[in-house]
Amino acid sequence: MLAKVCVFGFNRPHHAENLLRSLSACKLAEKTDVVFIVDGPRNKKESVLCLSTLDSTQSFERLFKSLTVIKRESNFGLAKSLVSGVSQVLNECEKVIVLEDDLVLTTDFLKYMNQALDYYKNNDEIGSISAFTTPIVGLDAESVYFHPRPTSWGWATWRDRWDKCDWSYSPSSLLEEIVFWFKSRKAGQDVYRMFKNNSKKKINSWAIMWTAYHITHDLKSVCPVTTRVRNNGFDSDATHCFGMNPFPSNFQAQTDLDTRFVREVLFDRKVIKQINYYHSNIFKFKNKLRLILK
Structure with a gap:
């Protein structure tokens, strides 16, 4: 059985429409159940935008196995909305794929995520499946690697892992x-x-607490060497991301790889060093300097 997809939207209808268009172009989209949760507005201006986000879903209803739209009456904020929404979905199923509305996906996104969920479902060393990666040197494009940090840009997990997370x-x-x-x-x-x-x-x-759960329970996230997602949300109307996306990737929308999953769950120090560079103080400084000099 394919995983249910849970999408979180808010006040950016153009992003919501782009994501749903991207998701509907994925292989397996027509066999996938989708739940779209729209957070409530904080003010009158956002009321119009939130309603527009809801309207943007209507033309996609027939492109999935089902599309259920949930409208929050009040503003939860992303952390509360996501944790409660994922918990609600996982009360009804064993696994879930989670997306936010500012993402764009490769055409094999659903294929990769579902295969990874099935492959690692009984491996208690794995806490989640990640869809995003910065470029990796030295690994095959069709392979995967393991990292202690789960991504928040397109990810998946199982009910038995999610239920054990201590959010406080x-x-x-x-x-x-x-x-x-x-x-x-x-x-x-x-x-x-x-x-x-x-x-x-x-x-x-929510993402740092999900990461803390992985760290304290010695869990790994499965990551693709070839990214399956790109974040387009670094714009003027973003709530959490501003400026320009600082993270490079090898994203190509039309992608169809036969991923080779690795059963032995081991960290590769060279790979972790490459990934962690993009979360380092020196990279953050260089990025700020680049924006100033632009």
Whole structure:
């Protein structure tokens, strides 16, 4: 059985329409059940945009096995909306693919995600399936690798993993915090900083808590060497992403690879080093400098 797809939208109807068009062009789209959750508005201006986002779904109803649209009456915010929405879907099924409305997908996105979910469903070392990657040197384009950090740009998981996530996790002792800090370094230089900012309520991120769950339970995310998604959401009306997308990728919309999955779950230090460079302070500094000089 194919995984149900859960899409989260808000106040950007043009992005929602582009995503649904991209999703409907995927192989297996006509056999896939889709749930589209639209968050509620924060003000009168957003009321019009949220309604427009709802309207943008109508022309796609016949392109999937089913398309269920859920409208939030009030504004949940992304973190609450996503956690509650994914939990709602997983109450009815064993696995889910999760998308936000600013993504564009390759034509084999659903094929890759469903195959990965089936291949690793009984492997308790795997916490999630990721669809995005920055470029990797030294690995075959049709292969996968493992990373301790799950992506928030197109991902999937199973009910038994999701249900174990502690969304309010906080280290109970100094020793536990030191261990968490040490483990988090392998997931990226920015992870611990974001975790602390989330704890202090400077940010409100479901993704950093999902990452913390992977770290504290020694889980890995399965990542494709060839990305299956691109984020087009770095624009003026974004809620969380601004400017231009700093992360390079080898995205090509028309993609149909026969992915070779790896049964032995091992970290490749060279690969992790390549990925983590894009989450490092030096990359962040270079990107800011590039924007200033542009």
